[in-house]
Amino acid sequence: MNKVVIFGVGLIGGSFARSLKKAGAVGSVVGMGRSAASLQRARELGIIDVIGVADAGGGGCTMAEALDGADLVLLAAPVAQTEAILAAMAPHLQPGTVVTDAGSTKSDVVASARRALGGKIAQFVPGHPIAGRETNGPEAAIDDLYVGKKVVLTALDENSAQDVERVAAAWRACDAIIHRLTPQEHDKVFAAVSHLPHLLAYALVDDIANKPHADLLFQYAASGFRDFTRIAGSSPEMWRDISLANQSALLTELDAYLAQLTGLRARLAAGDGAGLESVYANAQRARHQWITAIEAAEVPPSQDQAD
Amino acid sequence: MNKVVIFGVGLIGGSFARSLKKAGAVGSVVGMGRSAASLQRARELGIIDVIGVADAGGGGCTMAEALDGADLVLLAAPVAQTEAILAAMAPHLQPGTVVTDAGSTKSDVVASARRALGGKIAQFVPGHPIAGRETNGPEAAIDDLYVGKKVVLTALDENSAQDVERVAAAWRACDAIIHRLTPQEHDKVFAAVSHLPHLLAYALVDDIANKPHADLLFQYAASGFRDFTRIAGSSPEMWRDISLANQSALLTELDAYLAQLTGLRARLAAGDGAGLESVYANAQRARHQWITAIEAAEVPPSQDQAD
Structure with a gap:
């Protein structure tokens, strides 16, 4: 990809940028966000190449400039901002750009995207990388956060196979493993x-x-x-x-x-000891099987489970 | 102490023996239990010196021989066996011996001990070492399990100060930190x-x-x-x-x-977001304070918090 735009350059968005760069899978990364300080820090750290419009006085390129010629846009800002960001993007979104997100819920994101993007909804491929989130900010971003981690794509009926594949390929370049579910599942x-x-x-x-x-x-x-x-x-x-x-x-x-x-x-x-023990024992057994299965399934990076 | 008797030579009892030996705080350790194989393994591993009566045909010294001249007895067998073990001990328990336990609950243990020991109840000082229990058996026993860990003693009104101190001193020799609560607390x-x-x-x-x-x-x-x-x-x-x-x-x-x-x-x-957030935020704050306090309170071993 020549150009990737990331909204929110903290742990999730910043690690996506670092991982793509490490893989040589991206030319230029534009960082967008509400905090000019975070964006400047992200550029100093080499996470992003270009600072997008931060706020009224923050400088940086405009939304139209940021999106011009973009191959992929990742929304990694707090989920509550999703609809506003997509609405601001919509007028400038070109036909060749695919948009995805990193939100922890999907049905509501899809509803927001339908409202904000209208006829351009086919360009939005919802996603959810299953990766830790207890640290944040550009300093937390690392280039191996997604190695061996699952990324769930919840493609829409409107999405083209090529657009879904562009998102999947980007995550695979981060050594993540692609899974697919419907938003409701x-x-x-x-x-x-x-x-x-x-x-x-x-x-x-x-x-x-x-x-x-x-x-x-x-x-x-x-x-x-x-x-x-x-x-x-x-x-x-x-x-x-x-x-x-x-x-x-x-x-x-x-x-x-x-x-x-x-x-x-x-x-x-x-005082039903047998009844308590049956619940405890069933739980212990199920958890043991789960842990055993996790350990057995720890596949080397760059292998793809479901794609 | 010249002689310590331990019922149950798994993680808890075996680590107590190993820690006392490392500290040079005990002459001879007698191991008692239901499994002759575990006791033999414990002796091979140097955890115990003498095997007590294992079962009808298991050999080893008798209960009377095991308790003869014992300074301290630790019950570290499953809690359900406590009353039976104490009842079997009672006729052979000499005035100079103090008995303690490692059970995770205390009120029920005290009730069992009162039934089993009768007039000798003053010799029983209930205790609870707060240490992990996800592995077991003699192989799991280590000589630093209790370093910096809490041991809660729930002394009875009948206990003499000297008897409580003997139990506390043994745990302190394992580098544990002594706390005191009532059984109900x-x-x-x-x-x-x-x-x-x-x-x-x-x-x-x-x-x-x-x-x-x-x-x-x-x-x-x-x-x-x-x-x-x-x-x-x-x-x-x-x-x-x-x-x-x-x-x-x-x-x-x-x-x-x-x-x-x-x-x-x-x-x-x-849909009360503010109400949910107030609970979540209070929990996050309380947990953060707790973790901070734990980290600040990590005293070096052999310092005693409450004694």
């Missing part, structure tokens, strides 16, 4: 294995922190608690947005979990 | 920060494993899920026993958590 899956656990971890820490003897409790929390609650160290704003964006699927998973807990409570209250 | 604290998280992690994995599309879900579970559910890899039998042993405090914590989740569900269903 994606959101159901991640409600269960990611969004619900985040909500549960936040809920537990808040519950404990609000007790009168919270200090005593935290004093005895050990490594199991630390791991269980690690995801409660994530950005509250980001997870508020994800929770609301995936509200319906998350409510479904939360209700299933509440029913599960209510059942376990009944077994505990009844 | 202990069980409430660990219900909140350990037992409830285990139940929640088991519940989530079981919930997902029982869904028709479990394979698809596990395929996309990533590092956050892995950490959140690590404690669901623990022994189902052990956690069944802990759940039942601490039933009352665990029910209290589970009910508080169910109320918390029900409140979060209402905020999510109402």
